[in-house]
Amino acid sequence: MEIDGVVAIVTGGGSGLGAATAKLLAARGAKVAILDRDPIAGERSATEAGAFFAQCDVTSEASVEAALAAAEARHGIGRILVNCAGVSDLVKTVDDDGRPHSLEVFRRIIDINLVGTFNTLSQFAARLCAADPIGEERGVIVNTSSIAAFDGIAGQAAYGASKNAIVGMSLPIARDLAPHKIRIVAIAPGTFLSPMVEALPKSYKDALAAAVPHPNRLGRLEEFAEFVWTIIRSPMVNGTCIRFDGAARLQ
Template identity: 90%
Template sequence: MKIDGVAAIVTGGGSGLGAATAKLLAARGAKVAILDRDPVAGERVATETGALFAECDVTCEASVKTALDAAEARHGTARILVNCAGISDLIKTVDDSRMPHSLDAFRRIIDINLVGTFNTLSQFAARLCAADPIGEERGVIVNTSSIAAFDGIAGQAAYSASKNAIAGMSLPIARDLAPHRIRIVAIAPGTFLSPMVEALPQQYRDALAAAVPHPSRLGRLEEFAEFVETIIASPMINGTCIRLDGAARLQ
């Protein structure tokens, strides 16, 4: 799949991995639509890249439909979807006061990370099915998992569950969408220098970087975006989850 001239959707495109991906796709000539619940951040990146911004709650069917309608009206049928919208939190199953994990907090993380990802990709794919193929495929979906899906730390029960499910649904969805010539791939990034990580004390950031065998540093947001570009360009990458972590294993 070529990027130049193609319409692309990036959820969570107002910051972090999503913003880096939106910027790279725009630089490669894609007609980018940024979907984000933060209008200030989303508009800022849209202005920088010439993209369209649509305020969107990925957990809401109507909100996603409205945002996709706006993107389609401006750019035509999107061929690329990159799902970066998500949240994280550290909450133990039972805390030091012997209080159980808040069920509302657990549901919130699952809803945004997992349900939001599926809500967006299913609506995106349904629209794309009606488009003519370009060569041997119609388009590609890239979801964001995490290495926490496989070796999550204490306090990541909800986050790890959501990211593991994103990895786990890649193959069945790839099989569902194969007759429509639509690919789906998940990336499981390690610790990247996102706004959340940048807010940590330098000592903690240094410890995270030192835990990466090689290269022994935090991932750069641009490296995630470049890997998205590689997936888009490689038709045989499909139905899988790929770690992007410098061989890191969470402790």
């Protein structure tokens, strides 16, 4: 799918991977709508990208419905959805003092990363089904998983579960949406220079970079955005998850 003049929705577009993706898609000619729960970060990112912003809680059906409706009223029907909204927390199943993992924290991570992703893509796809195809497809959905889906470190039980589920639901959703000519792809990025990673001490960032065989560095946000663009333009990429990590394997 060519993106010039096409409407693209980016969740979690207020910062990090989402902001970089929104900026690149807008620069390549897409009409971009950023959805984020943080109004300050969302508005700032939208201003920088020349995009539309709608505040949104991806875990709420009503909030997602309202945000998608606002984006559609502004730009028209969305053809591209990039789900970058997500959270992470390092919590061991049993901590050093023998206390169990907080179930509230576990549910929050699953709710935002997994349920929020599905909530958004399901409502997005339902709206898109009513639109006419452009060539051989109606649109494409790109979800953000993580290499933690495959080799998560200690303390990532909730995060790894949420990201692995994003991988697991890709093929059945691709089969669900195939009659409607809508593709779905997951990306499993390694460690990228997000604001959270940028804030870490240099020694810690150097250690993370050393764990990447080649290229021997951390990923750049712009590289993730370019990869999203490549997937959007590649019709045969569907129903799968692609690792994007420089051959890194978490220890």
